[in-house]
C-alpha cells in the first residue's frame with residue numbers, strides 16, 4: 001500500500017538550506033505527514049510571494065521528489081531552472097512552505113533474485129537516493145552529470161549507494177554518457193532491475209537499452225503537473241497499449257515495458 005497524503009495542504013517551516021555543487025537542498029519540518037515511499041513526490045509552493053504579483057508566476061505549486069525523509073523532516077533538492085525553483089532558492093530557515101503529499105506511486109522491489117541497479121542523471125538523484133536508502137543494500141548507482149560542479153551532487157547519495165560518475169565534459173569519472181556505463185554493466189551482468197530518473201533523453205536511452213537486454217526497468221518520469229492528484233490530465237504519458245497513464249496517480253514510477261518511446265521534448 002502506498003502512503004496516502006492527508007487531505008489538503010500543510011503549512012511547514014524550512015529548517016535549513018544547504019548548497020551542494022550546483023544544487024540547493026531544502027530541509028523542512030513535516031511532523032504531521034505520513035512517511036513517504038521512495039519515488040513519491042510533493043507539490044510545493046512558498047507561503048509568501050508565490051504568484052499574484054506582476055506576472056502571476058510561479059502561481060501553481062511545483063512537483064518535487066523527496067531526497068530523504070525521517071524524524072519529522074523532509075529534504076528536497078533542486079536547481080534554479082525557472083520561476084518556481086528560483087523562488088524556492090530564495091528561502092531561508094524560518095520561511096514557510098505549503099506542501100501536499102506524499103503523492104503518486106513509487107518504486108517496487110526487484111524480486112526474482114535480481115539485484116537493483118540505479119541509473120540517473122542530474123536532478124534525478126532524489127528518488128534514487130530515497131530508494132537506495134529504503135533498499136538498504138548499498139546498490140550500485142551510475143550517475144551522469146553535465147560537469148564537475150553538478151557531479152558534486154553525487155555526494156547526496158554516496159552514503160546509501162556505491163556511486164560511479166560520468167560527466168559530459170570529462171571533469172570527473174567516465175568522460176561520456178551515463179548510459180555508456182549502464183550498457184557495460186548490463187553486458188557484464190544483466191540479472192538486475194534498473195531504477196532510473198533523469199532527463200527525458202537519458203530515460204529514453206535507458207528504456208531502449210533495457211528493452212534490448214531484456215532487463216526490467218522502472219522509470220521515475222516527470223511532467224508538468226497542475227493538480228498533482230489526477231484531476232487535470234495535464235501529466236499524461238502514452239502507453240504501448242494505446243492508453244495513457246497520469247503520472248501523478250499511476251506514476252511517477254512506471255514500468256518501462258508499458259511505455260511508448262519517450263519524446264525528447266517531453267517533461
Ligand SMILES: Cc1cc2nc3c(=O)[nH]c(=O)nc-3n(C[C@H](O)[C@H](O)[C@H](O)COP(=O)(O)OP(=O)(O)OC[C@H]3O[C@@H](n4cnc5c(N)ncnc54)[C@H](O)[C@@H]3O)c2cc1C
Nearest residue numbers: 041063064065077078079081082083084085222223252267
Ligand atoms: C514527480 C516529479 C518530481 C520532480 N522532482 C524534482 C526534483 O526533485 N528536483 C527538481 O529540481 N525538479 C523536480 N521536478 C521538476 C520540477 O517540478 C520542474 O522543474 C518545475 O516545473 C520547475 O519549476 P520552475 O517554475 O522553476 O520552472 P518552469 O518554468 O516550470 O520550467 C523551467 C524549464 O524547465 C522545464 N520543465 C518544467 N517542468 C519540467 C519537468 N517536470 N521536467 C523537465 N523539465 C521541466 C520547462 O520546460 C522549462 O524549460 C519534478 C517533477 C515531477 C513531475
Ligand code: FES
Nearest residue numbers: 228230232233248
Ligand atoms: S497533474 Fe493533474 S492529472 Fe496529473
